[in-house]
Amino acid sequence: MTIGFDNDKYLALQAEHIKERRSQFGGKLYLEFGGKLFDDYHASRVLPGFQPDSKIRMLSTMRDDVEIVVAICAGDIEKSKVRGDLGIGYDDDVLRLIDVFRELGFYVGSVVITQYAGQPAADTFIKRLTALGIRSYRHYPIPGYPSDVAHIVSEEGLGRNDYIETSRSVVVVTAPGPGSGKMATCLSQLYHEHKRGIRAGYAKYETFPIWNLPLKHPVNLAYEAATADLNDVNMIDPFHLEAYGQTTVNYNRDVEIFPVLSAMFEKIQGQCPYKSPTDMGVNMAGFAIVDDAVCQEASRKEILRRYYAGAVDRAKGRCDDTVVNKLKMVMQQAGVTTDICPAIQASLDKAAETGAPAGAMVLPDGRIVTGKTSSLLGPSAALLLNALKYTAGIDHRLELIPASVIEPISALKIGYLGHRNPRLHSDEVLIALTISALSNPLAKLAQEQLTSLRDCEAHFTVILPEEDAKVYRRLGIQVSCEPRYEVRKLYHKK
Numbered sequence: 347m348t349i350g351f352d353n354d355k356y357l358a359l360q361a362e363h364i365k366e367r368r369s370q371f372g373g374k375l376y377l378e379f380g381g382k383l384f385d386d387y388h389a390s391r392v393l394p395g396f397q398p399d400s401k402i403r404m405l406s407t408m409r410d411d412v413e414i415v416v417a418i419c420a421g422d423i424e425k426s427k428v429r430g431d432l433g434i435g436y437d438d439d440v441l442r443l444i445d446v447f448r449e450l451g452f453y454v455g456s457v458v459i460t461q462y463a464g465q466p467a468a469d470t471f472i473k474r475l476t477a478l479g480i481r482s483y484r485h486y487p488i489p490g491y492p493s494d495v496a497h498i499v500s501e502e503g504l505g506r507n508d509y510i511e512t513s514r515s516v517v518v519v520t521a522p523g524p525g526s527g528k529m530a531t532c533l534s535q536l537y538h539e540h541k542r543g544i545r546a547g548y549a550k551y552e553t554f555p556i557w558n559l560p561l562k563h564p565v566n567l568a569y570e571a572a573t574a575d576l577n578d579v580n581m582i583d584p585f586h587l588e589a590y591g592q593t594t595v596n597y598n599r600d601v602e603i604f605p606v607l608s609a610m611f612e613k614i615q616g617q618c619p620y621k622s623p624t625d626m627g628v629n630m631a632g633f634a635i636v637d638d639a640v641c642q643e644a645s646r647k648e649i650l651r652r653y654y655a656g657a658v659d660r661a662k663g664r665c666d667d668t669v670v671n672k673l674k675m676v677m678q679q680a681g682v683t684t685d686i687c688p689a690i691q692a693s694l695d696k697a698a699e700t701g702a703p704a705g706a707m708v709l710p711d712g713r714i715v716t717g718k719t720s721s722l723l724g725p726s727a728a729l730l731l732n733a734l735k736y737t738a739g740i741d742h743r744l745e746l747i748p749a750s751v752i753e754p755i756s757a758l759k760i761g762y763l764g765h766r767n768p769r770l771h772s773d774e775v776l777i778a779l780t781i782s783a784l785s786n787p788l789a790k791l792a793q794e795q796l797t798s799l800r801d802c803e804a805h806f807t808v809i810l811p812e813e814d815a816k817v818y819r820r821l822g823i824q825v826s827c828e829p830r831y832e833v834r835k836l837y838h839k840k
């Protein structure tokens with residue numbers, strides 16, 4: 347990977363500014379974390395050099411002062427919203443996050459269910475949390491939010507929410523994904539802390555949009571693509587422009603909520619410490635970009651992948667035309683076409699040549715390899731083997747896995763496991779490759795190349811089965827698919 351971002355510089359700047367913000371309030375600080383806290387793969391894709399665990403590494407420097415609260419929207423539980431990069435539901439991801447935070451030595455105080463309105467799936471999740479010994483709280487929809495400030499900042503508004511019991515001076519509010527109600531959770535806590543005579547402050551640890559990059563910079567547009575289902579829109583911060591005469595970039599939800607936050611601070615402290623939504627943030631990412639061209643190229647590729655992911659979600663019934671049309675608009679604004687990923691055309695050409703689903707991958711040296719559907723291998727399994735052969739310098743005509751290994755696995759699937767498709771998936775072919783490596787040095791050599799495929803771009807002419815998609819994600823291969831299934835039928839296994 348060509349580096350475009352200085353991660354060490356970023357960490358140093360962030361830590362310095364977090365400490366300054368803590369001292370500004372002197373008491374308790376609610377710190378909203380935008381994006382993923384310890385596995386921010388979106389940031390690592392659009393800012394090559396950004397480490398996915400950067401935020402948690404910074405927090406580790408003040409671990410003893412930190413308490414984590416995880417927010418999840420009841421609506422996301424009800425509609426079984428899935429985290430795209432991991433392929434698991436937001437509710438399961440909450441539990442995964444808690445496990446990881448605890449393993450890293452952080453104290454997780456509780457989970458807050460936002461926008462709770464009696465959703466049955468949310469009630470089931472709350473019972474599950476209770477059975478696991480995890481405290482949970484409910485926050486409710488507020489009519490007129492975010493415009494009716496008087497109603498919001500009242501006993502009938504934020505006052506209806508449960509007060510989250512916390513015990514440490516820095517309360518980090520995080521979530522499985524965007525739109526989970528992190529900011530509203532912080533606002534609610536400020537209101538309740540004030541009622542109890544506790545002085546508390548609020549700040550945002552946000553990565554995107556990057557306030558000191560242009561509005562239509564590909565890095566910022568990639569953020570719009572990532573939140574297309576929320577219809578987030580980057581915009582010039584009007585409050586910052588009025589207060590300082592400086593043009594900065596923020597996004598619609600923060601701009602909309604700023605009058606509420608300002609009004610709350612005025613009621614609590616007599617005046618608001620911030621003059622703009624940009625002031626609320628602690629974001630030094632723009633100062634750590636060391637190669638803007640590299641970051642622009644990476645962001646355009648991310649926008650293209652988001653478009654294909656949105657089109658696939660539409661085919662699966664997870665979103666409508668609005669999301670896909672938004673992604674098309676972002677592509678146009680960023681000057682993105684399918685030409686920037688040569689694997690797309692290569693896979694389509696291979697499918698046209700063979701008359702069956704195919705895939706293609708751009709390897710680290712720029713060469714493109716393809717994989718076709720055969721009687722025993724699906725396109726993703728075939729592509730994986732071909733990519734490993736090339737990176738290992740093995741003649742593509744040589745057999746890495748003999749039919750004597752593949753055929754019994756296929757027979758097992760059909761004869762005993764109830765499968766109709768005898769072809770091996772990517773995980774199955776890797777197991778077969780491992781078995782073959784016991785007696786075939788070339789197979790062992792190919793297996794050792796798996797790490798070299800990280801960050802490669804791959805494209806398939808059909809929607810991948812989840813088994814294959816998971817393997818490619820675990821290998822760090824960036825995958826996109828044409829939004830169509832191999833077989834025309836009503837039900838497709840997720």
